[in-house]
Amino acid sequence: MIHSTPRLRFAPSPTGPLHLGGARTAMYNWALARSLGGTFVLRIEDTDRARSTDESLQIILQGLRWIGIDWDEGPKFDGCGGGDFGPYFQMQRLPRYLQAAEQLLASGHAYLCFCSPERIEGVRDAQKAAKSSFLGYDGHCRDLTAEQRAAAAATGAQPNIRFRMPAARVMNVHDLIRGDVEVNTKELDDWVMVRPDGVPLYNFACVVDDIDMKITHVVRGEEHFLNGIKQQLLFEALGEQCPLYAHIPLILNAKGAKLSKRDPGVMSVLEYRDQGYPPEAVFNYIALLGWGFSGDRDVFTRDEMVAAFQIGNVGKAGAKFDADKLHWMCGEYIRRWSAEQCLERARPWLAKSVPEQALAQHGTWLQNVVACYQERVAVLSEFPAKIAWLFADVPALDEAAQKNLAKHEGAKAWLSAYADELQGLNLPPSYPADRSAADRAVALPSKKDAPEPVCEFATPAQIDAATRAFTERIGAKFGHFVHPVRAALTGTDKGPGLFDVVFLLGKEACVKRLRAAAAG
RNA sequence: GUCCCGGUCGUCUAGUCCGGCCUAGGACCCUAGAUUUUCAUUCUAGUAACACGGGUUCGAAUCCCGUCCGGGAUACCA
Numbered sequence: 001m002i003h004s005t006p007r008l009r010f011a012p013s014p015t016g017p018l019h020l021g022g023a024r025t026a027m028y029n030w031a032l033a034r035s036l037g038g039t040f041v042l043r044i045e046d047t048d049r050a051r052s053t054d055e056s057l058q059i060i061l062q063g064l065r066w067i068g069i070d071w072d073e074g075p076k077f078d079g080c081g082g083g084d085f086g087p088y089f090q091m092q093r094l095p096r097y098l099q100a101a102e103q104l105l106a107s108g109h110a111y112l113c114f115c116s117p118e119r120i121e122g123v124r125d126a127q128k129a130a131k132s133s134f135l136g137y138d139g140h141c142r143d144l145t146a147e148q149r150a151a152a153a154a155t156g157a158q159p160n161i162r163f164r165m166p167a168a169r170v171m172n173v174h175d176l177i178r179g180d181v182e183v184n185t186k187e188l189d190d191w192v193m194v195r196p197d198g199v200p201l202y203n204f205a206c207v208v209d210d211i212d213m214k215i216t217h218v219v220r221g222e223e224h225f226l227n228g229i230k231q232q233l234l235f236e237a238l239g240e241q242c243p244l245y246a247h248i249p250l251i252l253n254a255k256g257a258k259l260s261k262r263d264p265g266v267m268s269v270l271e272y273r274d275q276g277y278p279p280e281a282v283f284n285y286i287a288l289l290g291w292g293f294s295g296d297r298d299v300f301t302r303d304e305m306v307a308a309f310q311i312g313n314v315g316k317a318g319a320k321f322d323a324d325k326l327h328w329m330c331g332e333y334i335r336r337w338s339a340e341q342c343l344e345r346a347r348p349w350l351a352k353s354v355p356e357q358a359l360a361q362h363g364t365w366l367q368n369v370v371a372c373y374q375e376r377v378a379v380l381s382e383f384p385a386k387i388a389w390l391f392a393d394v395p396a397l398d399e400a401a402q403k404n405l406a407k408h409e410g411a412k413a414w415l416s417a418y419a420d421e422l423q424g425l426n427l428p429p430s431y432p433a434d435r436s437a438a439d440r441a442v443a444l445p446s447k448k449d450a451p452e453p454v455c456e457f458a459t460p461a462q463i464d465a466a467t468r469a470f471t472e473r474i475g476a477k478f479g480h481f482v483h484p485v486r487a488a489l490t491g492t493d494k495g496p497g498l499f500d501v502v503f504l505l506g507k508e509a510c511v512k513r514l515r516a517a518a519a520g
Numbered sequence: 521g522u523c524c525c526g527g528u529c530g531u532c533u534a535g536u537c538c539g540g541c542c543u544a545g546g547a548c549c550c551u552a553g554a555u556u557u558u559c560a561u562u563c564u565a566g567u568a569a570c571a572c573g574g575g576u577u578c579g580a581a582u583c584c585c586g587u588c589c590g591g592g593a594u595a596c597c598a
Contacts, residue, residue, distance in 0.1 A: 013598045048597055117596065124595095133522045135594055160596055178525070179537095187523050187594080195596050202598050225524065226593050249526075249591085256590065288532060288547090295534040296546045315526095315533080318591060322531050325548040335561075375561045404558090448556090464557090482557040494559035 006038025008217045010064075010071075011206065013045045014056035017268030018063035020321065021221065021251040021259045024286045028248060029219045030069045031287075031309040041213055042074030042081065044089045045206065047199050063269035067279050068302055073213075085213040090205050093212075097200040100208045100238065101161050101193060109237035110193060112159040113141040114152035136189030137162070158196035163204070163234060165190050171229055176217075176246035176311050183229050191230055203227055207234045215243050219311065222247040223258070246311045249318045251289055259321060276349055276380025277326070281333040285326045289319040299332055331378040339371035339443065345380060346370050352384035355391060357432060364439035365431060369504060372445045372496035386495075390431070390504065394516045395491030404483040404493055405517060411484040412518045414476055418485060419514035421470045422507060428457040430506030444500050460499035467499065488517030 010026040012018065018026075033040035042064070046052040061077045073083025087093055104110035115137075123138050142164065144152070153159070168186040175181060193204035200208070210218065210231075218228075225247045235242035253263040261268075267275075272282050283302060287293070291314050293300050300308070334342065343366055350359060350366070358366060373386050389395040397405070405411055428438035441455035453459055458466070471478045486498050489505060502510055 011598085015598075045598065051597075113596095120596080128521080131521055135522075181524070183524070189594085192596050197596090199596095201596070206598085221592090221598095222525070223592055224598085227598085247525090252591080258592075285532095290532090292533050292546095294546090298532085298547050312537095317526050319533090320531060322548065325532065328548055331561095373560090376559070400558090445561095467557095479557065486558065492559090496559085498557055 005214075006033060006036040006216050007041060007214050008033040008036075008038060008219065009041035009043050009210070009213065009215050011043040011045050011209075011220075012060050013048055013051075014053060014060060015048055015051035016056055016261050017270065018060045019259065019261055019268055020282075020286050020289075022060075023063060023067055023069075023269050023282075024251060024289060025219065025221055025248065026064055026069055027067070027283065027287060028246075028291075028309075028311065028314065029217075030071075031306050032217060032219060032246075032311050034306045035309050036217075038216070039072045040070075041083065041085070041215070042071035042088065043209060043213065044075060045202065046089055046091050047201065047205055049091070049199065059268060059270055063273075066273050067269060067283050090200070090209065093205070093209065094198065094200075096212065097194065097205055097208055098198060101200075101204070104163070104193070104237060105161065107237065108164065109234075110161050110163050111142060111144070111190075112149060113137075113162045113190075113192070114144075114149070114157045114159045115140050116157070134187070134189075137191070139190055142190060160192050160196050161194040162190040163193050163230070163237075165230075165233065171232065173229060173232060173245070175225075175228075176219075176244055177249075177314050177316060178225075178247060181225075183226070185229070185233070188226065188230060203230050203234065207231045207238070210243060211235070211238065211240050217244045217246065217311075219246045219248060222249055246314070248314055249290055249316055251286075252318045252320045254320065256318075256320065258318075274381075276346075276382070277330050278333045278345070278380070281330040282326070284333075285329045289321065290315050290317075299329070327378045331375075334377060334380075335375050337374070339367050339374070342374050343367045343370045346383045349380045349383050350387075353388040353391060354384065355432075358391070362431060362436075364436045365504070368439050368442070368444040371443070372500055372504070375445075376495075389490045389492065389495075392491070394513055395489075397487060397491045397517075398493075400493035401487035401491050404487040408480050408484065410476070414474065414481055415484060415488055415514045415518040417474055418467075418470065418481075419511045419518070421466070422502070422510050422514070425463065425466055425507070426456075426458045427463070427507035427510065428503060430509035433506070433508075435506060438503070438506075442503065444504070445496050446500055458503075460497065460503045463499040463502050484517070485514070489513050 008029045010029045012022055030040050044057060061075065065078045065080070071080045073085060074081045074088045076082055101110065120137065124135060127135050165188050166185050168184060171183050171185060173181050173183065191203060192201055194200050228245050228247065232242045251259040253259050273279065280302070284299060287305050288298060293305065293308055337345065343363070347359070354366065369387055369390060370383065373383060377383060377386065428435045438455060438457045442453045442459055446460045452461055468478055471481045482498055483493065486493065486495070486501065489501050489510060495501060
């Protein structure tokens with residue numbers, strides 16, 4: 001290819017949500033453009049008027065931005081888009097297609113076809129019935145005389161325009177991923193370029209646009225491989241050089257078939273957003289579907305991906321989507337955030353269980369709360385349910401908690417004694433009182449080897465020491481003591497270290513919960 | 521049916537182009553253990569693959585052929 005500046009495009013049709021397959025195609029195009037120092041174009045192929053919707057368009061635009069993909073040219077959205085090769089919506093380029101169609105008609109590369117959809121269908125049925133090795137248009141109108149055309153037109157039949165395929169030419173095509181492949185054009189029929197109403201179809205509009213937009217590399221799903229042959233012929237007929245092609249393998253569902261919007265468990269990219277999947281993690285995960293960063297690393301940044309990405313290294317085999325690994329990847333990212341970052345990113349989901357007042361005025365406390373669960377969630381939407389116990393008057397006890405309370409004879413006595421003990425400690429106050437002094441001084445979760453923070457209130461480590469001394473005094477085994485206390489305080493048997501819990505809850509709430517459980 | 525592509529642990533992959541460094545590496549999942557007040561995290565260990573059959577070669581996961589299996593295409597969708 002002699003084109004100087006690499007120009008790549010992602011050309012979705014707005015007929016449905018952007019799912020992971022589309023997002024990955026966009027990403028590979030984007031990454032190749034970025035790694036080549038080229039231009040990335042977003043073009044909207046909206047010629048299927050029956051199915052294209054503005055809603056889908058919006059979803060695609062948002063989905064791409066969310067996952068971290070930006071475009072230099074295309075629809076203007078969120079700081080992206082613009083460009084001198086527009087319009088970037090095919091329905092706004094109709095005159096250009098008609099012009100190209102006229103040219104092809106004049107040169108004999110295309111012809112008018114008056115066949116009705118019913119006739120086409122009949123031909124196909126007959127071919128199937130005859131077990132024909134060829135399925136497709138039979139070329140009925142391929143060599144109509146001027147008189148025959150006039151006669152057909154006189155009946156009021158609206159012709160579509162078909163591309164005249166070479167009868168039996170062996171095409172040797174080079175694909176950046178598949179290598180050299182030979183295809184005989186006799187496998188392909190005379191395909192429709194323009195509908196009777198003047199709206200172009202995919203293969204035709206796509207080529208005209210790729211020419212006009214000076215596209216140099218086409219990266220797309222392998223379902224387009226044969227379209228590539230048709231398009232190559234069209235470039236030739238138009239006297240243009242065709243771009244480089246890379247047909248990437250499909251993302252497969254659990255059954256091993258092409259991922260479809262209707263597959264269970266397969267979501268629109270935006271649904272991942274709404275469920276709190278970190279976009280960097282989703283980006284990272286789908287990059288791995290069909291491509292490997294290196295022999296020993298799976299986690300990398302967008303920049304690292306761009307630097308390492310080579311289209312020739314994309315595999316040829318389809319990849320199954322693995323929700324488990326995506327989940328792991330998300331947790332991996334969340335754990336790497338600072339507590340501040342984590343709180344900010346989790347904030348949109350918190351309102352489900354966190355009172356407005358806490359959200360607005362108790363940031364330092366919430367930051368500690370969230371930090372305690374940072375290594376316990378994979379997606380952000382898990383937060384509200386996990387931290388709800390903090391805001392209950394007295395938490396509801398789940399089954400495990402009830403069990404732990406009933407396990408040891410003297411447990412209830414321990415609880416009220418411990419309430420007295422905590423009463424005597426200088427614990428931080430409980431929400432909604434202002435406890436910012438405590439939360440500013442102590443960063444949770446407590447780490448074993450961390451230096452002891454300077455705090456005017458009892459720190460988790462001090463509470464720990466006091467509690468161990470206390471259990472010795474009352475003659476309870478520490479390991480036994482801890483479980484009913486956790487049950488009383490949090491209503492469950494899981495969660496942060498017990499003394500982080502006590503610290504977070506504060507004096508009044510701890511005492512209240514312990515007494516309630518002791519009485520219950 | 522026809523054409524095209526593919527096939528390394530259950531899954532995603534490294535290695536394949538330029539055969540020996542591969543008694544096939546990493547990750548997810550799973551199992552066991554360590555740490556610990558629970559869960560989680562972290563760490564350690566383990567299970568587990570070159571689809572099958574021929575050939576070429578001193579030597580094949582890597583090259584060739586065949587078989588099987590899988591996927592894609594075959595639209596007035598993209």
